[in-house]
Amino acid sequence: DGGITQSPKYLFRKEGQNVTLSCEQNLNHDAMYWYRQDPGQGLRLIYYSQIVNDFQKGDIAEGYSVSREKKESFPLTVTSAQKNPTAFYLCASSGRDRGNTIYFGEGSWLTVV
Amino acid sequence: AQSVAQPEDQVNVAEGNPLTVKCTYSVSGNPYLFWYVQYPNRGLQFLLKYITGDNLVKGSYGFEAEFNKSQTSFHLKKPSALVSDSALYFCAVRDGGFGNEKLTFGTGTRLTIIP
Numbered sequence: 001d002g003g004i005t006q007s008p009k010y011l012f013r014k015e016g017q018n019v020t021l022s023c024e025q026n027l028n029h030d031a032m033y034w035y036r037q038d039p040g041q042g043l044r045l046i047y048y049s050q051i052v053n054d055f056q057k058g059d060i061a062e063g064y065s066v067s068r069e070k071k072e073s074f075p076l077t078v079t080s081a082q083k084n085p086t087a088f089y090l091c092a093s094s095g096r097d098r099g100n101t102i103y104f105g106e107g108s109w110l111t112v113v
Numbered sequence: 114a115q116s117v118a119q120p121e122d123q124v125n126v127a128e129g130n131p132l133t134v135k136c137t138y139s140v141s142g143n144p145y146l147f148w149y150v151q152y153p154n155r156g157l158q159f160l161l162k163y164i165t166g167d168n169l170v171k172g173s174y175g176f177e178a179e180f181n182k183s184q185t186s187f188h189l190k191k192p193s194a195l196v197s198d199s200a201l202y203f204c205a206v207r208d209g210g211f212g213n214e215k216l217t218f219g220t221g222t223r224l225t226i227i228p
Binding site: 004006041043090092094098102103104105106 | 122147149154155156157158159162164203205207209214215216218219220221
């Protein structure tokens with residue numbers, strides 16, 4: 001089945017540790033995104049990439065890093081510099097349909113303990 | 114700059130009644146408008162979109178939305194609500210200018226259908 005796969009679904013991290021969230025898509029989409037979701041605040045864009053080996057900061061990039069070495073993959077690293085990392089993280093991608101519709105993965109819960 | 118507002122945090126509707134979830138937007142160019150639904154602990158699912166053409170857009174699960182340019186609105190509607198429609202709904206907007214990949218989301222409206 002075509003889709004966007006995020007892993008792990010649940011992740012616990014100790015303060016001071018970096019963690020990496022995986023995102024893989026087999027939709028042949030050029031663009032990929034990472035969003036953070038907090039209760040009552042909707043979705044906020046962390047990073048996005050429109051092409052391999054290129055990415056741009058979104059609205060809340062501080063404390064996060066990404067790479068785009070392959071078209072299918074867009075991992076997100078939450079570094080120890082991110083002051084409040086506990087959140088629901090959503091990966092998404094978009095192709096070249098009318099309006100460049102964005103499709104989402106199932107999300108990953110990160111909890112700092 | 115582009116923005117979207119969902120003025121109601123919570124909407125309650127009796128099962129079988131029509132439902133409306135409100136959305137207004139602001140863009141400098143032509144708007145591309147989207148509705149998504151989110152169930153607990155899940156990702157967002159695409160429901161429908163307006164790009165150009167007919168102001169009434171039909172989407173998944175019997176939902177539809179009406180684009181109103183003069184009121185800068187894109188309200189989500191369904192003629193008869195089901196209990197299974199209970200979820201969190203997000204409106205989103207993109208300025209349709211070339212090269213703009215960023216989609217801006219509203220803060221969401223929690224829809225509860227009462228049996």
